[in-house]
Amino acid sequence: MKHIISILLENESGALSRVAGLFSARAYNIESLTVAPTDDETLSRMTLVTSGTEEIVEQIMKQLNKLVDVVKLIDLTESGHIERELMLAKVQATGNARSEVKRLADIFRGSIIDVTDTTYTIEMTGKGDKLNAFLTALSSITIYEVVRSGAIGICRGEKSLSL
Amino acid sequence: MELTGAEIVVQSLIEEGVEHLFGYPGGAVLHIYDAIHRQDKLQHILVRHEQGATHAADGYARSTGKPGVVLVTSGPGATNAVTGIATAYMDSIPMVVLTGQVPKPLIGNDAFQEVDSVGITRPVVKHNFLIENVEDIATTIKKAFYVATTGRPGPVVVDIPKDITAAKAVFSYPREIKMRSYNPTVKGHPGQIKKALDIILSAKRPMIYTGGGVILSNASEALTEFARTLGAPITNTLMGLGAYPASDKQFVGMLGMHGTYEANMAMHNCDVLIAIGARFDDRVTGNLEKFCPDARIVHVDVDPASISKNVKVDVPIVGDVKQVMDGLNKLLAADKRHLEAGAMESWWQQIEEWRAQDCLKYDRDSDTIKPQYVVEQLHEATKGDAFVASDVGQHQMFAAQFYGFDKPRRWINSGGLGTMGFGLPAAMGVQVAFPDETVACITGEGSIQMCIQELATCLQYGLPVKIINLNNGYLGMVRQWQEFFYDKRYANSVMDVHPDFVALAEAYGHVGIRIDKPEDVRKALDDAVGKYKDRLVFLDFVIDREENVYPMIPAGAGLNEMILV
Numbered sequence: 001m002k003h004i005i006s007i008l009l010e011n012e013s014g015a016l017s018r019v020a021g022l023f024s025a026r027a028y029n030i031e032s033l034t035v036a037p038t039d040d041e042t043l044s045r046m047t048l049v050t051s052g053t054e055e056i057v058e059q060i061m062k063q064l065n066k067l068v069d070v071v072k073l074i075d076l077t078e079s080g081h082i083e084r085e086l087m088l089a090k091v092q093a094t095g096n097a098r099s100e101v102k103r104l105a106d107i108f109r110g111s112i113i114d115v116t117d118t119t120y121t122i123e124m125t126g127k128g129d130k131l132n133a134f135l136t137a138l139s140s141i142t143i144y145e146v147v148r149s150g151a152i153g154i155c156r157g158e159k160s161l162s163l
Numbered sequence: 164m165e166l167t168g169a170e171i172v173v174q175s176l177i178e179e180g181v182e183h184l185f186g187y188p189g190g191a192v193l194h195i196y197d198a199i200h201r202q203d204k205l206q207h208i209l210v211r212h213e214q215g216a217t218h219a220a221d222g223y224a225r226s227t228g229k230p231g232v233v234l235v236t237s238g239p240g241a242t243n244a245v246t247g248i249a250t251a252y253m254d255s256i257p258m259v260v261l262t263g264q265v266p267k268p269l270i271g272n273d274a275f276q277e278v279d280s281v282g283i284t285r286p287v288v289k290h291n292f293l294i295e296n297v298e299d300i301a302t303t304i305k306k307a308f309y310v311a312t313t314g315r316p317g318p319v320v321v322d323i324p325k326d327i328t329a330a331k332a333v334f335s336y337p338r339e340i341k342m343r344s345y346n347p348t349v350k351g352h353p354g355q356i357k358k359a360l361d362i363i364l365s366a367k368r369p370m371i372y373t374g375g376g377v378i379l380s381n382a383s384e385a386l387t388e389f390a391r392t393l394g395a396p397i398t399n400t401l402m403g404l405g406a407y408p409a410s411d412k413q414f415v416g417m418l419g420m421h422g423t424y425e426a427n428m429a430m431h432n433c434d435v436l437i438a439i440g441a442r443f444d445d446r447v448t449g450n451l452e453k454f455c456p457d458a459r460i461v462h463v464d465v466d467p468a469s470i471s472k473n474v475k476v477d478v479p480i481v482g483d484v485k486q487v488m489d490g491l492n493k494l495l496a497a498d499k500r501h502l503e504a505g506a507m508e509s510w511w512q513q514i515e516e517w518r519a520q521d522c523l524k525y526d527r528d529s530d531t532i533k534p535q536y537v538v539e540q541l542h543e544a545t546k547g548d549a550f551v552a553s554d555v556g557q558h559q560m561f562a563a564q565f566y567g568f569d570k571p572r573r574w575i576n577s578g579g580l581g582t583m584g585f586g587l588p589a590a591m592g593v594q595v596a597f598p599d600e601t602v603a604c605i606t607g608e609g610s611i612q613m614c615i616q617e618l619a620t621c622l623q624y625g626l627p628v629k630i631i632n633l634n635n636g637y638l639g640m641v642r643q644w645q646e647f648f649y650d651k652r653y654a655n656s657v658m659d660v661h662p663d664f665v666a667l668a669e670a671y672g673h674v675g676i677r678i679d680k681p682e683d684v685r686k687a688l689d690d691a692v693g694k695y696k697d698r699l700v701f702l703d704f705v706i707d708r709e710e711n712v713y714p715m716i717p718a719g720a721g722l723n724e725m726i727l728v
């Protein structure tokens with residue numbers, strides 16, 4: 001099963017490589033990983049999407065917790081949460097495709113943020129599934145480039161990951 | 164008062180109570196060496212190879228319980244230390260390793276003797292630091308000792324750029340340190356402890372399986388009290404030997420791949436397994452599918468990641484062994500319940516039958532020297548009270564099986580990484596800590612050659628280690644596997660070309676003795692600890708070349724499927 005793990009890390013050089021190194025050394029799988037500073041400048045927040053059996057994910061949580069730079073972490077998938085990912089897609093926009101792309105982008109609530117005679121660049125946010133669905137819907141269109149941020153997430157309701 | 168960074172390093176170590184430092188100088192640490200030269204509280208032991216420094220500090224730590232401290236230069240100094248750091252990491256040994264680094268402005272420029280020490284050591288340390296400002300030296304060293312010695316111990320590397328050791332700052336050493344991201348749980352959860360006791364007291368065939376965690380936690384007495392009150396059989400891992408007296412009848416020997424028949428059979432047949440400070444290593448469990456099929460399992464460990472990693476347990480207790488055992492002992496003493504007498508009687512009867520198999524028997528009438536005999540004689544010659552360091556191979560297993568450790572911290576060996584070359588420098592570290600005790604190093608002609616240069620260090624500092632070389636002219640442990648599993652094709656395991664060890668020992672200024680007859684074994688050992696008490700003695704025992712370590716659990720087998728003699 002897919003798990004989204006959110007981690008508060010000391011904002012120190014090397015902290016990221018400790019996490020990345022842990023995953024490669026123990027052959028855990030990483031689907032995506034994002035990291036950026038938070039409102040508290042001493043902390044970074046990392047979101048990591050991984051998958052594995054319950055036993056493996058339990059070990060992943062324990063091993064992450066053991067890293068001295070990890071302050072706190074939570075498996076978002078254990079309870080209600082909101083997941084978002086940002087995607088930028090540059091596609092061909094000539095002939096019929098030009099209106100078709102616009103139409104699909106509207107349906108998926110994306111916005112076209114850059115236009116040339118022959119291309120559109122679409123910005124879209126949502127859960128990974130939605131972004132995948134959009135790309136599938138574009139299957140008859142030539143896609144030049146896709147950039148995805150990897151998921152970030154937050155707990156629903158009052159629960160939060162903070163100090 | 165302002166001090167240089169180098170002086171701050173030295174003063175910080177002194178504040179930590181460090182008395183001995185194992186190291187080797189070089190460009191990046193010259194300021195620190197100069198600061199060491201200008202004081203007399205801290206003794207520096209100059210080794211002959213940085214691997215030796217790390218193993219020596221490791222042996223010092225294992226025998227004393229205090230963190231071992233190492234100082235090496237940047238680049239090759241740091242890379243040479245890596246094997247020793249990894250060795251300590253695998254066995255959870257507290258160690259602080261200071262590595263010099265090129266000056267900060269040069270970092271990343273492929274400067275002379277630059278390596279990314281923090282990057283290289285990251286997977287084999289508990290934590291590491293690169294110090295960026297002279298003002299941070301004292302706090303970082305404080306943190307390093309704190310992290311290395313608390314929770315599940317381990318090595319911590321502190322990388323110090325040269326320019327920072329020349330810069331100046333006001334020195335004040337923090338009394339205490341708090342790290343919001345590091346708070347090991349040491350007190351066991353009372354509810355879990357109660358739950359564990361209920362399961363334990365309901366057992367009909369209980370078994371206590373303890374490991375290195377008991378020794379690291381200094382909990383031998385609490386463990387002994389617990390085992391005696393309970394009356395259950397107890398086994399120790401290779402790392403846990405000495406935590407419970409081997410001469411006690413409740414002790415059924417070591418378990419695992421080369422453990423005793425009775426220990427492994429009792430493991431396999433128990434209905435409640437009490438695992439304490441042990442990590443269900445694959446050398447211990449054998450085939451996981453066949454492991455302890457009938458047992459409910461209680462597991463005490465300070466590291467939550469050790470719990471249910473390889474074997475799913477029923478009652479986990481996260482905490483320091485000593486604290487948890489004190490809690491358990493208190494509850495047990497107040498509890499009116501006992502293990503059921505009838506059930507225990509038949510359980511012990513069964514165990515005695517397994518014990519009667521005499522799985523460690525060997526040919527006592529042999530004309531060639533048997534390695535087992537040498538270890539037994541060493542035990543007698545040293546009254547079972549020596550510190551015994553070991554290298555890695557068959558000799559290590561013979562030492563573990565035949566020395567019979569009654570006290571903790573006397574058995575010093577590399578279990579997790581299995582590092583050949585560990586023995587001599589580790590013994591040296593023990594001898595530095597205990598100058599008046601007998602320190603033996605049981606080794607083989609393969610292993611001893613991996614760090615033999617430390618013979619010079621032993622001479623320089625007058626460390627009278629007794630080297631017991633069980634010389635079979637083979638990389639014996641490898642040969643044994645080739646005999647069993649590769650049709651006796653001894654591919655590159657023949658090591659009959661080696662130096663004349665007697666001459667070599669003498670060349671280094673020590674005493675060398677070759678022994679090739681069983682009847683001369685004891686006298687040589689007696690001389691080593693008697694007549695030559697104050698000298699390093701290299702005893703080269705020419706032993707039976709193809710003796711094997713029995714019993715043995717072959718790969719993929721369960722604990723009840725041992726190969727016996």
Ligand SMILES: Cc1cc2nc3c(=O)[nH]c(=O)nc-3n(C[C@H](O)[C@H](O)[C@H](O)COP(=O)(O)OP(=O)(O)OC[C@H]3O[C@@H](n4cnc5c(N)ncnc54)[C@H](O)[C@@H]3O)c2cc1C
Pocket residue numbers: 253254255314315316373374375376377379380399400401402403417418419420421422439440441442443444446447463464465466469482483484485555556559577578579580581582640
């Ligand atoms: C050639 C060779 C053959 C070997 N054969 C065998 C064999 O037959 N049998 C055998 O047993 N081993 C054998 N080993 C050793 C084996 O590889 C492992 O090193 C060993 O089994 C691990 O021992 P342990 O479980 O006690 O763990 P350790 O490595 O000693 O780990 C200690 C455990 O205790 C925990 N701990 C640490 N401090 C505390 C504390 N204060 N409180 C609570 N918990 C704590 C740690 O988190 C860890 O889980 C062999 C090694 C070699 C090189």
Ligand SMILES: Cc1ncc(C[n+]2csc(CCOP(=O)(O)OP(=O)(O)O)c2C)c(N)n1
Pocket residue numbers: 554555556557558559581582583584606607608609610611633635637638639640641
């Ligand atoms: C550094 C290192 N290299 C290789 C090995 C693999 N290995 C394990 S035991 C062994 C043989 C040890 O030979 P020796 O020291 O002569 O001891 P013996 O087994 O003969 O008692 C080897 C090569 C190891 N454990 N460590």
